[in-house]
Structures are given as C-alpha cells and as structure tokens.
Amino acid sequence: MTREELEKEIAETAKTIDGLNQKIAEIIELAKERGELRNRMTELLKQYLGESFREQIEDHKQVFVFKGKIKDLSAALQDEIRKV
DSSP states (O other), X not given: OOHHHHHHHHHHHHHHHHHHHHHHHXXXXXXXXXXXXXXXXXXXXXXXXXXXXXXXXXXXXXXXXXXXXXXXXXXXXXXXXXXX
C-alpha cells in the first residue's frame, strides 16, 4: 500500500471508531435512563399495591389487630367476635 492509501484507511478506521464510541455513549445513557425508569416503576408499583391493599381494607371495614401473647389470642378473638 502506498502512504496515501494507508493514510486514507487510517482516517476511515478512526472515523468508524469515533462513530462506534458515540453509539456506545448513547447506549450507556439509554441504560441509565432505563435504570431510572425501572426505579420509578418500582415506586409506582409499591404505591399501587398500597392503594389496592388500602381499598381492600376499606371495603371490609373489619381489621383485627392483635398485640399480645399467643396464649391470649383466642380470648381476644372471642371478644372481637362478640363486639361484632
């Protein structure tokens, strides 16, 4: 190859490398954006599930919360049933 041919091929190869580097940079940015969107989706799903749970509780209007020892659970349930 002549010197001119080599210079031309070197320039073409450098141009191709620059183009690929630019595409890689774009892909990295898209991956970051995808990560942010996945985080947003996770937050939205948590809110949605919370709302769904809240709606189910509101529909039933009956929630029994027990804080105590297991041995006292039976009596607490019976008391709660009597209240209803």
